[in-house]
Amino acid sequence: MPRLVSHPDEVKIISRRFGQGAEKIDRYIELGGYESVKKCLAQTPDWIINEMKASNLRGRGGAGFSTGMKWSFVPKQSAKPKYVLVNGDESEPGTCKDHLIFLHDPHSVIEGTIIAGLAIGAKLGFIYLRGEYRYLLRIVEKAVADAYERGFLGKGIFGTQADFDIITQTGAGAYEVGEESALMESLEGKRGIPRIKPPFPAVVGLYGGPTIINNAETIATVPHIFAMGAEAYSAVGTPRNGGTRLFCLSGHVERPGVYELPMGYNLKKMIYEVGGGIRGGRKLKAVVPGGSSTPVLLPEEIENLGMDFDQVGKAGSMLGSGGVVVIDDQTCIVEFALRTISFYQHESCGWCIPCREGTDWLKKSLKRFHAGFGTASDIDNIRYLAENMLGRTFCPLGDAAAMPTAAFVKKFRKEFEDHLDGKPCPYAKEGVPQLTVV
């Protein structure tokens, strides 16, 4: 069972019911659950969307797009049914926040899905969980069944004229399916290959109908916004970056865990105070701020870095999915880069050539390089290859593989050079096996 953590700097909004038994519907209601959806049922779709815009909530999956704006793109009139699709395919290495939401607060996802449906005029929502999360799927399925039993889902929800259904869905192991158009393909029973955009899902989505796709954390946040008021929620964060988010602190910190902190929280403080500093009194070498696809940051780059979409963007990286991976000074960055690209090579769906071939060659080059058989020209070739993948694929997976690789080479060139001329990895530990790769 994932260990829950806590720190005085946390502002518990999304996580306030964690560990309180709120997976049971009665307990969820006791803790203020299903009040927000009732509030929204008495309002117009435009009011709901305007509140969402005012909350400054930005997508928690990684792109950081305004949720209210996204909802407003759905056409009011549509010949085809509209859908809400909740993305719980959480697969970005470093990210484990939705895991806790499904485990401790599944009803918040259900309530948020209904509110999203009211806002866009959808009558059916899907909650898609990655296949590995089977025990969490059971929890969510039970929560959905309980909501049906109470009349919170189905025909005439909460005694009104509105209908709303939810279908839970399992994936079967594919990172790529976390991309919104590949997610729709998977839900339609196909290989998870991305679709060309435009048209965007808000216009032509699932089964050809207008669809909004939101990350599970985004959807779980929605009821809290209506409970506390959009202004109050927004005020917790920084300008244009409303509220809090679940930061998944991992790697070489003393106290890893999922902490809910206000948007804009200082990254250095997050590592040294919330996370208790670097494990074993070692020094910080680097930090990956938002899941494995985000460019690595150096210790000097995080001094005054507030963790919101705009500030991390300005620092040359991305806030991404909130996975903060802390790396100590005993870690080989070439090895880390190799393990990162091996993941993307494994997960590339093969649809776009720059990604399929690019990830494969990057992995081969880095593997050879780490083994001590690299040449000086490889360093520039790796960077050249990575930079030429950027922006040349249908979906962001190509960028997700290229961005971190380019950053590792750019920021740790010296360490790459230390592997040249058949020299063994300077960080190889006695008795510790060399990296094999999946």
Next chain:
Amino acid sequence: MSPKNMKEEPLTIFSPQLSARFDALVQKYPVKRSALIPMLLYAQDEVGYLSDAVVADVARRIGITELDVRSVASYYSMLRFKPAGKYNIQVCTNICCMLRGGYELFDRFREELGVEHKGITPDGLFSLEEVECIGACSWAPAIQVNYDFHDELDPDRVPGILDSYRSQAKAEGEAHA
């Protein structure tokens, strides 16, 4: 059985419970085919892998070709066309687990079981797999045994984990006997 009855009740390789579940699943979605991936995973849970008979049965239920089923199934890493052990041990070695000893953990499993990546022990009890991120990054290193998570591990806990599954298998065997 008369030919008429056979037409009404197509033969299925699944248990009555799973068969009933599938009947409900194909009705649930706006488009039948949306049931495909969950059906394959649930079928694999029961049969152990996607045998030719599983592929044929699922294809018939959805109304698509077997080739189409295989094409989709081959995309998803959890779906397999060969049997695994009764307990499939999946060790995450992705970055967060790697930083906290995922590879040392994987190596200990290799030693204890005497099998490599995707190998099966001769008694069929365990199979071992090195897998990508399983969503337990803040509780690394982590593994999954079938669908069960075990997190914050270190290599010395490996023998205990294996023993607990061995006892579980033994208890199940005795219950069936």
